Amino acid sequence: MIPSPTNSVTELERYAELAEWQPEIARSSDVAVRLMRCSDGELPDLLAAARAAKERFKPGIVTYSRKVFIPLTNLCRDYCGYCIFRRDPGQPGARTMTPEEVLAVARAGEALGCTEALFSLGDKPELLFPEMRAALERLGYKSTLHYLEAMCELVLRETSLLPHPNPGLMSGEWIHRLATVSPSMGLMLETTNAELMRPGAAHDNAPDKAPSKRLRTIAEAGKQKVPFTTGLLIGIGETVEDRVDTLLAIRDLHRRYGHIQEVIVQNFRAKPEIAMAEQPEPSHGEMLRAVAVARLLMPKVNIQAPPNLSEPYYDDLLDSGINDWGGVSPLTPDYINPEKPWPHVEQLRRRTEAKGFELRQRLPAYPEFLPALMAKPGLLSERLHAAVDQQGLARRAA
8 A cells, every 4th residue: 555645745745855964864765666556546736746846946938958969879789678779880870970061060060050069979889899999099099989089079069069978887087088079977886786787688788877977987087076967767577666866876976066957867768679668658648757756856957758658649748747848850860769750840839838847048057067167167168158148047048
């Protein structure tokens, strides 16, 4: 029997308040698990509390980032059961972009009012594929991360776009290097359940998805005070307890370092081409519950959910406490979920306004993280000063 959601929500909110000054007593996993399992009849109370928490945090607005998606290379040494992005050398669609291609996409996005260049790529493919090592040598770089660094710098130097790289696991040295050419970066934690690396599970044959390694990278970014995006992926074989544990791990890192600028709650979508084609997708209700609990566990952190993965009911996510839609591109597809196009910005605006919020365009780094970034001298700071308005949002807001 699930306790009254009103009581559970109140308890969780109390934990959240206590966590501001007594984090050692704020282990609220039992309450969060109960809420994620609440009945449909109890769900409205949970959503109302989450939306109220969002309004206390950032009232009246919901943001998004107008971006171009730059798939620098889709070669990857990890074989995740849900991934349609990765390729082996020689497979149809396998490619590594040239600098000219990168710059062409960035300039086209700039003409459409984009402010973010989202770099996505496989994790260190040169460690597995001699073809990638040869390609990097032809381009004049030692590793994929060296090439990424150069392409971030190219976009920063030649356009008004701001890079946001997602390169996988990184050392402290690489986080430092990439932070000089990008205001923010990201790595999805996805799950803390290492059992999903067992044979036949979602992360079988995906060594870079070990939760301990990903937590180490996120922590290292925190030590360097890099605004960081992370999140969880639901529906890949994890339990409700795993979802809560993943959220709590992220919360603990943010409590320690204060650098988690955004938590993405992303739902698995099945595709015919993937190993997990028969895996059931999480329900819309599961998604709403996960987002709402994320909001209540982290009331002062930006919570995001991709609208294209919850079409046609993505506006319901506004009732569960999100304050951001993530990156939306007027130019490039979602290469991770190409069968799920992003909504047009005007449609996104209409549906956001119908829920009572104003849609505003932000930069890759959120407003609360910009003052520290802009205080540092250099080209990155200059680009941020040119792109930001008085509220810390995108100057060319659409």
